Amino acid sequence: MKSKLPTIENIKNLKGKRVVLRLDFNVPIKNGKIVETMRIDRAMPTIKYLAKKKAKVIIISHIGKDETSSLKLVVRYLNKTMNVGFVPDFRAKETRAVVDGLKEGGVVLFENLRIDPREEANDPEFAKYLASFGDIYVDDAFAATHRPHASIVGIADYLPSYAGFLIADEIKHLSLALKPKHPFLFVLGGAKFETKMPLLKKFLEIADQIFIGGVLANDFFRDEELPVGKSSVDTYNANLLSLLKTGKIILPTDALVQKGDTKKTTGKLVGEVCPDDRIVDVGMGTIKSLEPIVKKAKLILWNGPLGFYEGGFDKATAELLKMIAGSKAVSIIGGGDTAVAVDKLGIEKKLTFVSTGGGATLDFLVDGRLAGVDAIINCKKKLKA
Ligand code: 3PG
Numbered sequence: 001m002k003s004k005l006p007t008i009e010n011i012k013n014l015k016g017k018r019v020v021l022r023l024d025f026n027v028p029i030k031n032g033k034i035v036e037t038m039r040i041d042r043a044m045p046t047i048k049y050l051a052k053k054k055a056k057v058i059i060i061s062h063i064g065k066d067e068t069s070s071l072k073l074v075v076r077y078l079n080k081t082m083n084v085g086f087v088p089d090f091r092a093k094e095t096r097a098v099v100d101g102l103k104e105g106g107v108v109l110f111e112n113l114r115i116d117p118r119e120e121a122n123d124p125e126f127a128k129y130l131a132s133f134g135d136i137y138v139d140d141a142f143a144a145t146h147r148p149h150a151s152i153v154g155i156a157d158y159l160p161s162y163a164g165f166l167i168a169d170e171i172k173h174l175s176l177a178l179k180p181k182h183p184f185l186f187v188l189g190g191a192k193f194e195t196k197m198p199l200l201k202k203f204l205e206i207a208d209q210i211f212i213g214g215v216l217a218n219d220f221f222r223d224e225e226l227p228v229g230k231s232s233v234d235t236y237n238a239n240l241l242s243l244l245k246t247g248k249i250i251l252p253t254d255a256l257v258q259k260g261d262t263k264k265t266t267g268k269l270v271g272e273v274c275p276d277d278r279i280v281d282v283g284m285g286t287i288k289s290l291e292p293i294v295k296k297a298k299l300i301l302w303n304g305p306l307g308f309y310e311g312g313f314d315k316a317t318a319e320l321l322k323m324i325a326g327s328k329a330v331s332i333i334g335g336g337d338t339a340v341a342v343d344k345l346g347i348e349k350k351l352t353f354v355s356t357g358g359g360a361t362l363d364f365l366v367d368g369r370l371a372g373v374d375a376i377i378n379c380k381k382k383l384k385a
Pocket of ligand 1: 024026064065143144147357358359360
């Protein structure tokens with residue numbers, strides 16, 4: 001990132017100012033419970049800073065893919081540590097009175113922005129409407145900053161715009177992987193070559209070694225004509241064998257396989273997978289063999305779990321994470337399931353940085369920029385002294 005990113009610390013006087021704060025409270029909810037609160041917790045320093053400086057804080061966020069999800073549970077969670085009001089329909093005319101009635105240091109949360117289709121359409125009138133509640137716009141919704149939506153991009157046309165602490169922290173740490181210290185190990189797991197290929201190609205140029213797990217590894221096995229049995233594979237056709245010629249790619253040599261439709265699992269060498277086996281995780285022999293590389297690495301970047309995570313196959317991911325946590329390398333962990341694994345192990349403090357983003361993290365690593373960050377940098381509105 002070349003231009004300097006204006007952050008909330010650049011705002012001289014926040015007292016009494018109305019701040020429209022875009023956060024990403026798109027957290028997973030199951031059986032009426034928030035199952036992972038990382039995104040909310042990591043937004044707290046910015047909320048608290050603004051409130052402490054006596055700003056009036058109007059939080060906006062999306063949750064879920066459409067208008068059917070609600071932020072009600074999020075506001076309940078926030079209220080465990082601070083007083084946060086809730087506006088169930090921010091388009092209702094009473095909203096103005098709620099915002100006008102905010103005390104200095106007061107905080108209110110609007111319901112899911114996606115109840116209005118103009119949000120995702122980046123409708124200028126909608127962006128202007130959201131902006132009308134504030135004197136300043138602050139974006140700290142890192143995980144949504146790749147989305148060119150009204151609350152992320154459009155709104156910066158109408159208000160002086162700044163980044164919060166989380167965005168600044170994410171950019172600082174993810175940028176380490178773009179100008180890395182060497183040896184640099186990149187760990188790539190998960191599925192969907194279609195979305196991961198730009199990342200793989202980019203890091204084949206920057207990293208010294210790339211360990212591949214997850215369904216992505218199965219795709220390599222298939223192209224190498226190794227047996228994959230009933231394992232998941234992508235249909236994406238991508239001349240993977242030519243990538244192996246770089247000599248940088250490390251593939252698993254053993255795997256945990258599930259037999260047929262049974263729940264029974266056994267460890268096998270990769271070449272020994274039978275027609276009714278399903279590869280569900282990387283084998284422990286492979287994880288052990290990575291130890292000298294992890295020990296020597298100065299930088300490790302990781303995106304995507306190594307096993308079939310939704311099915312509970314998280315052992316290889318957990319073991320490699322623990323190995324990395326015990327190493328001297330600067331370690332940057334991409335968001336999504338890998339971040340959930342870190343949380344489950346309680347080792348976040350032993351790693352350098354865990355990103356809150358999914359798609360945003362991938363986009364930043366591939367392009368070195370994000371639509372919402374560009375909007376802040378290019379914002380022409382300035383605060384009056
Ligand atoms: C995410 O979870 O990656 C962000 O909140 C963006 O959500 P979206 O993919 O629904 O736009």
